[in-house]
Amino acid sequence: xxxITQSPKYLFRKEGQNVTLSCEQNLNHDAMYWYRQDPGQGxxxxxxxxxxxxxxxxxxxxxxxxxxxxKESFPLTVTSAQKNPTAFYLCASRxxxxxxxxxxxxxxxxxxx
Amino acid sequence: xxxxQSPQAVILREGEDAVINCSSSKALYSVHWYRQKHGxxxxxxxxxxxxxxxxxxxxxxxxxxxxxxQSSLYLTASQLSYSGTYFCGTEExxxxxxxxxxxxxxxxxx
Numbered sequence: 001x002x003x004i005t006q007s008p009k010y011l012f013r014k015e016g017q018n019v020t021l022s023c024e025q026n027l028n029h030d031a032m033y034w035y036r037q038d039p040g041q042g043x044x045x046x047x048x049x050x051x052x053x054x055x056x057x058x059x060x061x062x063x064x065x066x067x068x069x070x071k072e073s074f075p076l077t078v079t080s081a082q083k084n085p086t087a088f089y090l091c092a093s094r095x096x097x098x099x100x101x102x103x104x105x106x107x108x109x110x111x112x113x
Numbered sequence: 114x115x116x117x118q119s120p121q122a123v124i125l126r127e128g129e130d131a132v133i134n135c136s137s138s139k140a141l142y143s144v145h146w147y148r149q150k151h152g153x154x155x156x157x158x159x160x161x162x163x164x165x166x167x168x169x170x171x172x173x174x175x176x177x178x179x180x181x182x183q184s185s186l187y188l189t190a191s192q193l194s195y196s197g198t199y200f201c202g203t204e205e206x207x208x209x210x211x212x213x214x215x216x217x218x219x220x221x222x223x
Contacts, residue, residue: 031209042200042215043155044116052207058210059115089152096209099162100144102202104154 003027004105006091011110013085021076021108023091032074033102034093036060043090047076050096078110085112117205118214120130125191125221133217136183137202144177144184145202145211148195155200158186191221 004025013019022112031050035043037069045058049068063082068074076095088109092102116137123131135144143162147155161184162179169196173195177184188195198218202211 033211035213040216042118043202044115045210045212048210056210059212088152093119093187094209099160101157101160102211103157106154109152 004093004103005091007106009106009108011108012112013112014069015112016080018080019078019085019110021078021089021091021110023074023076023105024072025093025105026072027093027103028071029093029103030071030096031094032068033094034058034066034074034076035086035090035092037088037090037107046076062103085110114205115212116189116214118199118200118201119218120217123220124203125219126191127188127193127221128220128222129221131188131191131219133186133188133199133201133219134183135185135203135214136181137203137205139182139205141177141179141182141203142206143204144175145204146184146186147151147200148197149200149216150189150197158199186222191219193221195219196221 007022033048034046047066049055063079090107091105094102119134145160149155152154153223172189175186198216200216202213
């Protein structure tokens with residue numbers, strides 16, 4: 001089955017620890033995205049990548065880092081510099097086309113204790 | 114630039130209609146509508162490209178007024194399954210970086 005997978009679904013970490021969230025897609029999509037969603041809020045763009053080995057900062061990139069070594073994978077690292085990391089993180093991907101849209105993975109809920 | 118959605122929340126009885134608006138202070142290239150159930154990923158509903166087209170998906174349709182820089186989502190004869198939070202995503206140009214509104218929480222009651 002084609003789709004976007006994120007793992008794990010729930011993640012708990014102690015304050016001050018870095019944590020990496022996984023995002024994999026087998027849709028052969030060019031672009032991949034990371035969004036953060038806080039309770040009752042919209043989606044805010046953290047980072048996005050339109051091609052392997054290249055990525056751009058979104059609106060709230062501080063305290064996060066990404067890599068795009070393979071087309072299928074776009075992991076997000078939440079560093080200890082992120083002041084309030086507890087949130088629901090969504091990964092998305094799309095073909096680079098004017099008529100296509102983004103498709104989302106199931107999300108990872110990160111809780112920092 | 115994040116779009117602005119209105120209203121923030123709406124409660125309907127089954128069979129009633131609703132309109133959700135999405136506006137931007139900048140010219141838009143495309144508008145994408147999604148519905149999200151609690152704790153789940155947003156699900157794509159439809160995309161509208163500049164040109165003022167209107168699209169439909171069963172009893173859910175949308176319009177895009179390029180000049181007014183806004184889009185509206187129309188839900189007619191609402192069903193219980195329509196409950197959720199609706200988001201609009203907008204792109205100011207064809208560079209694939211979408212921004213989302215804060216969402217409109219729709220509750221449909223029997």
